[in-house]
Amino acid sequence: MSSKRVVIVGGGFAGLSAAFTLMKRGFTPLLLEAGERAGGRGKGEQVDGFSLDMGAFVFTSTYDTAFRLCEELGLPLVPSQMKFGHYRGGRWVTTTPDQSLWNVVRQLPAARTMGFLSPSGMRAGFKVMRQMYREEPYLSFASDSPLAEIDDGETYGEYLERFRVPESVRMTLGGPLKMILGDPEPAGQALMRAYIGETMLSGGRVFMPERGIGSFNRALAEACSDATRVSTPVRRIVVADGAATGVVVDGETIEADAVICAVPGTKVAGLIPELPDETLAALGTVSYSTGCRVVLGLDHPALPPGWHGALYPEDDDTPLLLDRSAFLPACAPAGKGLLDLLIGRDRAKELIPLDDDAIKRELLGAARRKAPPGSALPGDGEELFYRVYRWEEALCMGTPGMLAAMANIPGQLAGRIDNLFLAGDYMGIPSVNGALSSGEKAATEAADLLASRAD
Numbered sequence: 114m115s116s117k118r119v120v121i122v123g124g125g126f127a128g129l130s131a132a133f134t135l136m137k138r139g140f141t142p143l144l145l146e147a148g149e150r151a152g153g154r155g156k157g158e159q160v161d162g163f164s165l166d167m168g169a170f171v172f173t174s175t176y177d178t179a180f181r182l183c184e185e186l187g188l189p190l191v192p193s194q195m196k197f198g199h200y201r202g203g204r205w206v207t208t209t210p211d212q213s214l215w216n217v218v219r220q221l222p223a224a225r226t227m228g229f230l231s232p233s234g235m236r237a238g239f240k241v242m243r244q245m246y247r248e249e250p251y252l253s254f255a256s257d258s259p260l261a262e263i264d265d266g267e268t269y270g271e272y273l274e275r276f277r278v279p280e281s282v283r284m285t286l287g288g289p290l291k292m293i294l295g296d297p298e299p300a301g302q303a304l305m306r307a308y309i310g311e312t313m314l315s316g317g318r319v320f321m322p323e324r325g326i327g328s329f330n331r332a333l334a335e336a337c338s339d340a341t342r343v344s345t346p347v348r349r350i351v352v353a354d355g356a357a358t359g360v361v362v363d364g365e366t367i368e369a370d371a372v373i374c375a376v377p378g379t380k381v382a383g384l385i386p387e388l389p390d391e392t393l394a395a396l397g398t399v400s401y402s403t404g405c406r407v408v409l410g411l412d413h414p415a416l417p418p419g420w421h422g423a424l425y426p427e428d429d430d431t432p433l434l435l436d437r438s439a440f441l442p443a444c445a446p447a448g449k450g451l452l453d454l455l456i457g458r459d460r461a462k463e464l465i466p467l468d469d470d471a472i473k474r475e476l477l478g479a480a481r482r483k484a485p486p487g488s489a490l491p492g493d494g495e496e497l498f499y500r501v502y503r504w505e506e507a508l509c510m511g512t513p514g515m516l517a518a519m520a521n522i523p524g525q526l527a528g529r530i531d532n533l534f535l536a537g538d539y540m541g542i543p544s545v546n547g548a549l550s551s552g553e554k555a556a557t558e559a560a561d562l563l564a565s566r567a568d
């Protein structure tokens with residue numbers, strides 16, 4: 114056991130994985146979380162036998178740290194596949210990302226609707242896909258992803274322009290991102306292409322904890338509960354003479370031998386104004402989307418058999434529909450349904466100030482107006498229960514070059530404030546896996562530093 118104290122600020126996936134790593138290394142960290150419970154944007158909730166995800170809801174095939182931690186925590190991973198209907202030009206096309214020749218032939222009508230069969234669509238689609246395959250090792254969310262290396266100053270919009278992607282294909286490649294994230298075109302091409310690559314190149318197959326990401330988040334929080342103090346917002350990280358010496362919470366200053374700051378990137382500068390100027394400038398490139406989500410428990414499945422979800426890429430008001438009872442059956446009691454309605458875009462900003470009931474009525478009404486054929490969306494009040502989750506800061510988007518700027522931060526801190534470490538989704542490839550990996554990395558570096566000082 115080490116007597117050195119590492120204080121971790123923020124108990125989302127990044128802070129929790131940092132605490133878990135330090136405990137495995139024989140440290141007794143102290144994790145301070147502002148909220149009433151740890152978990153951050155990965156939290157879940159149990160309601161009447163249903164398992165709800167409040168924020169993050171899907172892994173991709175390269176979530177190596179997440180897979181390993183699920184295994185260490187004894188959570189079985191189950192395969193699932195994302196099969197979505199797309200509402201385009203007033204009608205439905207269903208797609209499965211299976212890349213077999215037969216599937217490609219079978220999906221020719223869908224390819225036409227998606228814009229890939231026009232001469233300009235074919236040309237652009239071929240070039241974009243060829244480059245995707247060539248850069249497959251870069252377009253990954255894994256802990257050792259080299260994505261930052263191709264994160265130049267180019268926006269996703271400029272990238273589409275460079276490949277002369279026609280409007281209908283632009284909608285196919287950008288519309289689903291826009292539904293969840295907000296406008297992808299001003300964001301960096303590398304991150305947006307990684308989002309697309311992760312689903313296209315993996316054939317849409319994912320491995321997930323059978324009761325969703327919230328169950329994993331809870332298991333990790335429970336494993337760290339002895340080290341966690343909740344309802345304890347940190348007001349300031351104290352830096353003196355080139356070292357982090359402690360943190361200020363209401364009523365006391367807690368001393369530390371090292372500090373890991375694991376709050377969202379937009380909050381770091383407020384906690385540590387003494388950061389080097391270039392680090393503060395780099396942090397200025399971090400931004401988040403806004404998200405609003407309604408989850409409804411139903412006494413029947415909501416979507417037609419074989420559908421996991423429905424996408425409305427051309428539409429500004431209709432949320433993404435996800436039937437979690439089809440996607441992850443263990444999340445709902447047998448025969449029941451768990452419908453997720455999720456919207457990003459500017460629409461989320463308009464909805465967030467409304468009360469829960471109004472948000473539910475708006476999103477359910479929009480979904481009902483364009484329900485997939487054969488679906489059974491509930492009327493008002495016909496659900497068993499509902500929950501509304503508002504996220505002012507949802508998914509990390511950033512500006513072009515953000516990933517590259519973040520990769521420089523550890524070097525900027527080393528030698529200046531070398532017992533201070535930043536962790537969070539924005540410090541990895543922004544995602545659950547990026548948050549977990551960044552927490553592990555920060556904890557490993559803190560433990561190595563303190564061990565070297567003890568020698």
Ligand SMILES: Cc1cc2nc3c(=O)[nH]c(=O)nc-3n(C[C@H](O)[C@H](O)[C@H](O)COP(=O)(O)OP(=O)(O)OC[C@H]3O[C@@H](n4cnc5c(N)ncnc54)[C@H](O)[C@@H]3O)c2cc1C
Binds near residue numbers: 544
């Ligand atoms: C609606 C939604 C859908 C998403 N979908 C996906 C998905 O499908 N897949 C995916 O990979 N990712 C998804 N994400 C993103 C993913 O949830 C995040 O990238 C990840 O959970 C971020 O973890 P984090 O630890 O970096 O930050 P957070 O989870 O934000 O944790 C930061 C913690 O710090 C605490 N904190 C803040 N300030 C202080 C302070 N001063 N003192 C003490 N504590 C403080 C906060 O309360 C919070 O608990 C989604 C997010 C949302 C909101």
